[in-house]
Amino acid sequence: MNYVAHIRESDHQYQTVEEHLLGVKLLAESYGAKIGVEHIAGLAGMLHDMGKYTDEFREYIIEAVNNPDSPPRRGSVDHSTAGGKFLYKLFHVENIHRDKGLLSEVVGNAIISHHSYLQDFLNPELESNYLQRVRDKDLKEYKWTEQRFFELVMSKDEFHHYVDEAAAELRNYLDKEPSVSSETNLMFLTKFIFSALIDADRTNTRLFEGNKADEPALDYKQLFASYYDKLMSKIDSFAGQSSSQTPINLLRSEMSRQCDHCAERPTGIYTLSIPTGGGKTLASLRYALKHAKTYHKKHIIYVVPYTTIIEQNAAEVRKILLDDANILEHHSNVVEDTSDDDEHLDGVVNVQQKLKLAKDNWDSPIIFTTMVQFLNVFYAKGSRNIRRLHNLCESVIIFDEVQKVPVSCVSLFNEALNFLRTFGHSGIVLCTATQPALDFVEHKLKINTDAEMIDNLDHVIEAFKRVEVIDQATDEGFNNDKLCDFIVEKIDEVQSVLVILNTKTVVKRLYQQMQLNMAGSDVPIYHLSTSMCAAHRNDLLQKIREHLNNDDKIICISTQLIEAGVDVSFECVVRSLAGLDSIAQAAGRCNRHGEQELQQVYVIDHIEENLKHLREIKVGKEISKKILIDLKNNQQYHGGHILSIQAMEKYFKEFYSKFKTDLDYPIPKLGSKMTSLLLANIADNSYFQAYSTKNKERLPLFLANSYRTAAEHFRVIHDLTTSVIVPYGDEGKDIIAELNGERRIEELTRLLRRSQQYTINLFKYEHDQLDKNAGLESCLDGHVLVLKEGAYSEEFGLDLQNESGFDLSMY
Template identity: 45%
Template sequence: MLLAHIRNSDFAEQSVQTHLEDVSLIARQYGNSVDLGAHAELAGFLHDMGKFTQHFTTYLKNAVFKQEVTGKKIDHSTAGAKYLYDNYYDTNTLQNYVVETIGMAILSHHSGLQNFVQLDFKPSDYLRRVTNEELPHYDEVVQNFESIKGNVEKVKALIEEATNEFREFMGKIKPLAKPIVYLNLMQKLVFSCLVDADRTNTRCFEENEEYNNNVSKSETVFKNGYNELMAQVTEWEQQQVTPINQLRNELSGKCDQFAGKSSAIYTLTIPTGGGKTFASLRYALKHAQSHHKSRIIYVVPYTTILEQNAEAVRNIIKQPEAVLEHHANVIDDDNLDDEMDYYRINNHKQLQLGRDNWDYPIIFTTMVQFLDAFFQKGTRKSRRLHNLTNSVIVFDEVQSVPYQHTELFNTAVNFLHTAGNSSIVLCTATQPAVDKMDLPVVLDDNTEMVPNLNETVEAFRRVSFHNKVEREGWDTEQIGDFVKQLIQKLDSVLIILNTKTAAKKLYECLAEQKDAYVVHLSTSMCPAHRKEKLTAIKRKLGDEKVICISTQLIEAGVDISFASVIRSLAGLDSIAQAAGRCNRNKEVEIGDVYLIRAKDERLSKLPEIRIGGEVTENYILSDSQYADHLLSPETIKTYFTHFHEQAKREILKTPKGLDYELLELLDGSFSSKKQPQTKSTGMFKTIERYFEAISSPTTGVLVPFGEGKDIIARLNENIKDPVLFNRLMKQVQQYSVNLYDHELHTLSSENLITPLFNGTIYCLNDKAYNKQYGVTLEGKAALDNYTF
């Protein structure tokens, strides 16, 4: 028997044929929801065809039984793609697209997607491999594969079915601008189905368990969750509620009505404090039931929003295990390029990689993770892409999409709705004109969930803005003096600054304030630390004076209310979010929001914040028709018009080291410079090489805060229980911080960071984590006797 895998625990064997059949069935389920079932099934059926050799079986046994993974690597990923090309590439254009789509998925399923077109127009990765006349053992592979009854007939039938699927797909995307973009995304979607099916089947075999599709579980979660939510609504309606809570209930009711409508891309424009999370969840739970969606996904800009909103949803639906928080990748990306790499890595990493696919009913993740699923390199992030289809996706604070990626984001949204059968909600208090951009989100008429926006904004008015922006700006001492004046007459003040350095400096200036609880918040703290700080703040608000100094992490999604807010000059969208933390529940008639310029901020490396502040100052605050109505839809529209005009002039969309925008590599305009040798023009490998969701990538690092210390200790042990390991890896999300490369380098040079699991996880020691600031590069922190 020719083998695909040998189980580590008991040395059970999985044949190549069994693995191919099992993977193809799982992939078929993934692809069916978007009418690409035959594409996905055929990719699964041929992906490991190259293992049909005695040489590979011997190689595998040596790796498992003798721990010998030596000699020349065996290419088992090319044979299936070459087999399709040799037998089915002909004059039929549609069929050739199918052969290329499935072949690319197969030959890329360990290394990550390759190119159909190269930057230098030399023969592409795809073409070189499928036309390789000297592929080792290829004749043996074909003979062994075709000798199994039914294999040849199955491939032929699936090719015909997939060709019909492709024809239907092209009909769906034909009305969209730049349809080649969506063809390329479809090819990545097929790749995602294959990679996830392969990893899932491998994990199931290794753990000796049956594959379980969670769709039925999701249906139960949505039904029970909606019932719990409506019970809460009924309770609120029966109680004596405040006018602002009545407004929130009315808005959530509008979202409930929209849930019965067909799948579409909707906008949900609710003023800050209007209950966006509750209203959008009401829509999502009901719509997911009515239209048989597989999952609900919230995409947020900041981890703080993720943490709080996920907790709020758990409390509403009363099913905590149904909600996944996915902040960042704490375990390094896999990028396996050979089957034997799987046997080289730690077994626990194998199990974690096998589960890392967003297969949960309700998921909270970040915009970075969303964009990475479409455009980042490797296989680990790409495998999640198919789980974004047939879903309800809520983009919270959609105005926070990085400017240089707005067109890529828009294409991803259009694709998920048009080809991916997903319902999209673009949710914010300050709605950008996504349908007016160069490559717009395609919105139908009447897709705004909230009618009469002007009246709604006025009904939610709870603050008055005071412009104290001066040309020279205020230094730390001047801001501190102003805070001290305010706290003498108020119970609480929130100060939001644009940089961590400025926030830390102001905290140090105010930390010794005797008559108030002074607290600092930043992304240098792990989620559990921030949550503990926020809990302490909420507990003290109303009982004692509170001064909170924070970066913009507190602006969106954090349900907290201060008597007054001071906001350093920024974009109008950020100012609106800051205002949402003032007088949130209308504790008084009108709260005060002060706009200042912080002199100590350095914004040269934060162009969007800088441009946003300049546009706010030059076009909004300087014009009384807007300055007196900062949160009106007309003012916000004017702000975004000027912001995009200035950003277009000043923010490059061309990645460093590349002479083209990524969209040019995606939409076929680059490949049109020379006639490509394939029908497909995707440049996946090049795009993934240059794509960065944020300009400075980060790495998740485990920190010694609270239970994080225990998790670090446990991960230093030889854990053999996969259930325990995966539980620990889920907990890691709450005790990790994302660090820039230069921060990692500094910590490493001071011996303040330690690798675990052969360098796949990193953790900080106690000296690098401070109870006030979180991660500190000086190495002088101590968490002993941690108290608030």
């Protein structure tokens, strides 16, 4: 009698449980091989749907397919617990052995969680969600499930031999980094196995649903070698240009060559401290492509702080490599993991399942994404995020503007990079003009010895000096009235002025006030903020660059999104006081290519900005102000100028010292830290000690991590946001229209990728206000949110009042 794993929507063909388990096992093994744990991952693959070997599940799935309008009761069949219970019974009850006990907990947690998220071994209420499932839950047909597994999938002898191989892999894994606590290493291993299982399960199911045996494998080495040749042809073409022999371009060429040379060094964590305007994008791509082809890496991943840089860098790379299909931009999760548990839907293909099965796993050769998305992969709740983790291994990962790592996430960021370096065989580049002191904190980043790629940095910084920073922040503060007058005065002296302020509210008010003040003038004024989708900002930046290239008069007023890597060059920049790294980045938008001898960057203190909820900016501003006062009193302090290496070192050490208690991601509600929930060994685990005291016995597990609790409290940005697709231009409207139709999984994959440039993120108060003003709609059975046309404005992007109502297709 056949037991059914899935029933195909198109022809009602059955996929048997053994076909699915062995198919997922094979895929999971291939993912696990990246870090030497193929049997551990394969074990998760072959056991994850073991619970489908029941008459109850077969009747359930057939009934669900035959009666889609009246499916069986939600949650009526549990098929994910059996595999975890099987391992617990074998290695915690019948044959207690530390290695196999650890193995059963790592693999068992992934198995019981593959329709939701990893369970707590011990939670703040001193209960074990894990034990409640694998030890305490009664499964009616369990003994038959076990028997059918051994009969149809793998014999007992073969299985125990396979487990022995997996246990040997676990020992080798833990021996690789003995200086780190085993709990830390096991936490990352558990998340890696969970990632491998989720992706293998969804990929196998998607292939079955699409009636495909497999997908063609890419020859990464050949692909990256061809990309490298294209890049070198582009670089060689620069040599023939008349400007190639200028001192700046000769220095850019030399730094690019140094990156190429560094790519031959062993995989590790390196720093690339090219000053702003030094050709960082091409130099880092040169390193990445050469290192990838030399050391057989499978992905090159750019991680940036803001979505603005994604569009720009991706466009620049596409232009050189002439390949759109293999370059992915991932701005945000268009589809959120709204359901905590979708087990009741497994085997039945509906909209929610199609969205889950759509390729969203970062398997592209070149990926551009954000710091938020990177950190979410490791620490946020939801299987959509963690599915991508295994593809971060065997990669080259370039962190552009790495100084923007949120303070509360510094320790978690460092630990994730240490895992990728040591176990994941990933090459990591910390790329910025202002290197933060990430090795200064308690959870240190294991940067390579002689990590800096660029020689003689002091000389390079001096050679790239194109601006003078004028301190007006230690004088009387500016309000918008005074700032408007200042801008009008400067635009009479120069052709272009860029103003960067710290809050969207003040930026918008200043823009509106400048329009009134300059009514009748032919000087264009532009406004940029994260309330605009990527495609909208791209169009505006293109217009801004045209004005700059034509040497037209132009004023641009922006939030800080413009300062991190956006390739624009203004004659004059005004920056509201913030951290030194922000001032340095703002300076990089002035006289970027050395068009003039020296141009001015004015640092002001804007008194109308409310930084109450922006503590990192507020503290950075205070430290920068102290350094400016020091320099005002003695020009020899801090290396003699505000952007010196000495000033930056002082700034970051003081900055991280101020936030010392925040670096490990405190969770005030629990009176605990994220690092304690995830990384603490049992001896230091307060929940473990309290459990022992309360129950007068030791927790009968080897691990006590609180994975689920940690994920529920994790936010890269503390205010939770929701992605929404906006009707910007014909493309945005077309995507929304197509999402409302009936779509196959492949079409949904394509649409979700297209929609990346047409999304913005809403804070909760914005979501609530739009809801109240009827500015939101949903499609795909409510799983994707979209803005109504009236809720998106040509000038400001998001319009919470839903009163815009203009024709975006004309813009």
